Amino acid sequence: MSPGKPRGGVPVTCHRLIHIYPARAGDVVALSGVDLHIAAGEMLALVGPSGSGKSTLVSVLGGLLRPSAGRVFVGKHELSRLSPSEIAPLRGAVIGTVLQGAHRNLLPYVSVRRNVWLAQRPAARRSGRRADPPEAILELVGLPGAGARLAGDLTPGQRQRAALAVGLAAGPGLLLVDEPTSQLDGPGRDEVLAALASVNAERGTTVVVVTHDAEVGARLGRAVTIRDGRVGAEGRDGRDFAVVAGDGTVQLPPETLEAFPPGTLFAVEHTDGSVTLRASRHTEGP
Template identity: 80%
Template sequence: MSVAGAGVPVACLRLVHIYPAAAGDVVALSGVDLSISAGEMLALVGPSGSGKSTLVSVLAGLMRPSAGRALVGGHDLARISPRHLAALRGTLIGTVLQGAERNLLPYASLNRNIWLAQRPAARLADRRLDPPEKILDLVGLTGAGRHRTGELTPGQRQRAALALGLAAGPGLLLVDEPTSQLDRTGRDEVLTALETINTERGTTVVVVTHDGEVGARLGRAVTIRDGRVGAEGRDGRDFAVVAGDGTIQLPPEAAAAFPPGTLLAVEHTADSITLRRNTPPAPAGHPDRP
């Protein structure tokens, strides 16, 4: 019998996604390399249009990558059949869309919302699912099973949306901007719920956020810039990331100091790299030249 919620690893290898457009194709992901361990919590941060929501949509099985590989629990989402992909969305992968109301049926109780979300996984003979009451307790909504969406505070609605994402006991939970419309109290309640899910279930959790404090609390924050992994934060420190093709994105402040076309001399030792602007020699007869 499979264990509900047991975390699964995630890997993106040179992942590319292109949106066709009449005015010219738009490259939303341009070679993402990313590895997430089973049971890890990770924040995807970056400005609007950077590609982070596209990346989550690919990992959720909502769109196919144009090139590269996206592996969730060993399943290559770029190569499996549509039927297999749909089955993973109802069992292995849980997704919480931005805006709690988009995840919930307003006319049904929370218990019934969860029951309906569990139906695809319930058809599997080896799948053990928790009752709705236990899932609601996990996100801090004990005793709220008979309530409907309109009877909840904004923070409670967001935690109810998390409960639906957990309904089938996924190994990967993808959450898009869960705190963007909440006050500090509501935000902390949602983050506590995510931490509880991760601790008690071992579920791999990936959160899209604009909030740097959310990224810091999750422990690992990956910045997406221009469709690629630009930087990574761990334990309060930011690091540049070497991509699979050997390229590296400079931090914004460094990129501003070295405009495109700048020639940089690269000096490296076993554990460090120094970039120096190339200064051409002064021409013969120049006052600075002897």
């Protein structure tokens, strides 16, 4: 494939995804039945507090963790059935991952250009695909002319965009980015979001961003809230929606749970395409 030609994104599908971390004090259920579909070329934010399961979900999507149960597809590849040796060739070429903290993605003592070049070499060698010149990737993320600079000399916002360039080095169809704006000021955040929008618009890359910042989620167009290891809600065009999971359950918004705690009984009325929940005076007891 010639340099600069759009590669297009890949779809992502999770079905009843479960992941459990074994622990002496008791197993920790990080994901408890995630059902999620991301269209090819879509931009999506995974929003939620620390410990909600969003970073675990991204690690599963990146092939870094094997789910305990359920199925996960990235493009035509069912990651949940692949061995580590089968997943390895997909990293970089199909799935690009940008870890939280730009410094974890960069070698500070070499040039930005060489950081990108080093990231694309293994994937290009395995796939036989011609990689884009590092300068073209740096221009895509808003760093034209920065290739000769040492990664350690960049500003925080520039360093994060250089980390994006490393994740994009081999032209993946899916880019996973963990908390890219958490340590940036307003202008730096805007530059990173503009870079992600440019990548999505010009390459068609599917972009998934983990963030605790609801404003960042709103600016990406579609925001999925992860609560207690499940999809709790979804935001589209400034509106929030509850989501029916594959097992038929619906997570109520936190503000609703404050008024109607667990154990509250609801009468469900379904009329003309609308569903109404009416709280009963009775509560579920032992």
